[in-house]
């Protein structure tokens with residue numbers, strides 16, 4: 538993972554395509570892209586991806602007849618499929634059906650996006666990974682100046698609690714909160730969702746990179762979910778009224794996602810942010826509801842920190858981890874890459890609490 542390389546794929550044709558990762562003939566569907574859509578991921582030099590027609594929303598052509606094949610190279614971050622550009626290096630068969638260029642408006646927006654991204658790179662040295670229309674966060678971000686810094690938060694509940702946030706990484710900003718919830722609260726949360734968990738998906742698709750099961754628990758489903766929403770708001774420094782999970786009002790949160798991992802189950806390195814729209818998951822609060830016997834930590838493979846190399850955390854039953862998926866300038870944080878390492882022995886129960894900025898969009 539040390540070589541993690543953030544890249545963007547772009548669809549500049551007039552058809553919906555799929556992006557597949559090709560591991561020596563073993564192809565995994567990564568994402569479906571409508572005309573003009575972008576898909577950003579972290580990958581490694583040398584990995585191969587293919588682009589193929591995929592209008593069925595499922596396996597599609599399975600990349601048997603690719604429109605383009607890309608091998609990731611160090612130093613290149615944009616991989617656009619444009620049918621007007623013939624790739625001389627790889628001799629591909631003609632597509633079964635004609636594929637044309639995307640609309641003029643898509644192509645013009647792409648030129649403008651590239652111009653802005655080049656200007657951003659010029660001033661910051663970073664690639665622009667978020668949606669081109671994304672602005673600086675409206676919500677506050679907890680400061681993380683030095684690893685080991687501590688911050689005390691008093692919760693607004695009765696009786697009030699004192700929670701300690703400890704900085705464990707400055708890029709991305711990651712904090713550990715010990716004793717975020719009691720054993721009783723954790724078991725109530727598990728009981729609320731235990732009978733409803735279903736195989737997890739990733740961006741709407743079942744994927745071999747995320748093998749857990751999960752269920753959704755809305756804020757109003759029980760006294761314990763209400764208390765946890767309020768406490769999460771205090772930890773995040775946000776007014777509890779703003780973090781409602783009611784998507785029809787201005788709620789910024791998703792319902793709590795209760796996740797279960799059996800032995801061997803995991804979630805490979807991924808981002809919680811998305812480049813699909815200007816609004817995105819801004820902050821992630823992970824609640825650890827039990828402690829697996831072995832394995833099941835959350836790893837941050839590309840973080841910049843000094844405590845541990847690489848960073849892998851399980852704060853124990855009742856603990857929480859807060860991290861920000863974005864930078865103060867609005868760009869997505871490529872260092873927020875994280876993974877749920879496989880559970881080796883025992884089981885793992887976790888709750889995801891996602892806060893969006895500037896407004897909640899589609900739950901992937």
Ligand SMILES: O=C(O)CCC(=O)C(=O)O
Pocket residue numbers: 796804809823833834835836875876877878887889
């Ligand atoms: O289980 C974990 O440790 C992390 C889960 C996660 O990153 C996710 O569900 O997005």
Ligand SMILES: [Fe+2]
Pocket residue numbers: 807808809875
């Ligand atoms: Fe995640």
